[in-house]
Amino acid sequence: MYSYVARQPILNIEQQVVAYELLFRDGQSNSFPDIDPNQATSNILTNNHLTLGLEKITGNLPAYINFHADALIFHFPSSLDPKNVVLEILEDVPITDELLSACKSLHDKGYKLALDDFDFDEKWEAFYPIVDIIKIDVLEFSILAISKLVRKLNGLKVTLLAEKVETLQQFEKLKMLGFTLFQGYFFAKPEMMKQRKISTSKKNIFELISQASKIDLDITEISEIFAVDPGLTYKLLRFINSPTYGSSQEITSLKHALAYIGQVELKKFIALLALSDLSSDKNPEIMRLSLARAKFCEQIALCRFENENPPKAFLTGLLSLIDGILDHELEQVLSVLPIHAAIKSALRNEKCDLGSYLLLVKSIENGLWKESEIISNRIALDSEICFEAYNKSLSWADEMLICQT
Secondary structure, three states: OOOEEEEEEEEEOOOOEEEEEEEEEOOHHHOOOOOOHHHHHHHHHHHHHOOOOHHHHHOOOOEEEEEOHHHHHOOHHHHOOOOOEEEEEOOOOOOOHHHHHHHHHHHHOOOEEEEOOOOOOHHHHHHHHHOOEEEEEOOOOOHHHHHHHHHOOOOOOOEEEEEOOOOHHHHHHHHHOOOOEEEOOHHHOOOOOOOOOOOHHHHHHHHHHHHHOOOOOOHHHHHHHHHOOHHHHHHHHHHHOOOOOOOOOOOOOHHHHHHHHOHHHHHHHHHHHHHHHHOOOOOHHHHHHHHHHHHHHHHHHHHOOOOOOOOHHHHHHHOOOHHHHHOOOHHHHHHHOOOOHHHHHHHOOOOOHHHHHHHHHHHHHOOOHHHHHHHHHHOOOOHHHHHHHHHHHHHHHHHHHHHHO
């Protein structure tokens, strides 16, 4: 029996990930259908917090967790460390004196409270003195409307969190309105600069990624690329010899590395490190998401008995945010990135197996459980297997980032 969770990053003004919102479901018998929200929260806490610990899911960052009325009234959060969680009060809870009293008690115990999908209804005024964070869905209102509504909150000691921020332009405007926390994929969708040219150094890195998509590595050509970037060479050797990979062998050269771990794994490492170099000036969350998608797609392919060389599924996930990493239109990137046609089709959201893997991981990331179930059924995989793969991919991505620092 597995526990299922999706996490969505919450970022600050500097676009640093400072927390994760957790989205939960309960397991094989009730993975995707609608269930009682109190049950959903109870299951995620018992299945995750009391087993692995929420810090394992969030990488020791605070967890934002949805709570419905009964869970709050019966003080279900009391088993959690107030320093590690933010209790989100759902927008559709019935407002009662009992609920207000429970929230005051939790506030007095040091728990931070957030109003989720805040609608500016007067019914929430009694909660203002005990609320720390107000979350506003910025797709529900225009920027002008948000500006007017936010003025009503002047004088309150609350942090404004913008949900569903999709563009850099939105991010910049919302900062001016006083928002200091942000949720959404704006970090992966930067402002496009269509006329910018891809530099020669980036083309060399593209060539490394291209090598990883070939059936046989050209060691001579790879060595020439690495020769002009000693730092990248060092990262590769250190990465292969890391505790995460489980190696204690002293790797002394690229040829030695190839002989020691085999071509398939080396190809993944080359692609991973090349992409890491491209994203070095980006928010680390975009690399974390790329890594998690890569591992997820690889695991799903293996579950379907697709053990390919080159590892197309891994590369598909790894490159799924390449346009955001480079600040270029996707087609412009694909025109200079010599990768397999099947990978390009998936990145274009065209119908294919690799494309289905990407759609599946994106739906899980966003907590779209019914859509996830439809996709998993289409590729003939049990939903439990998919969620197990997703949970493993998150842990693996965090480990890889630690290894590269």
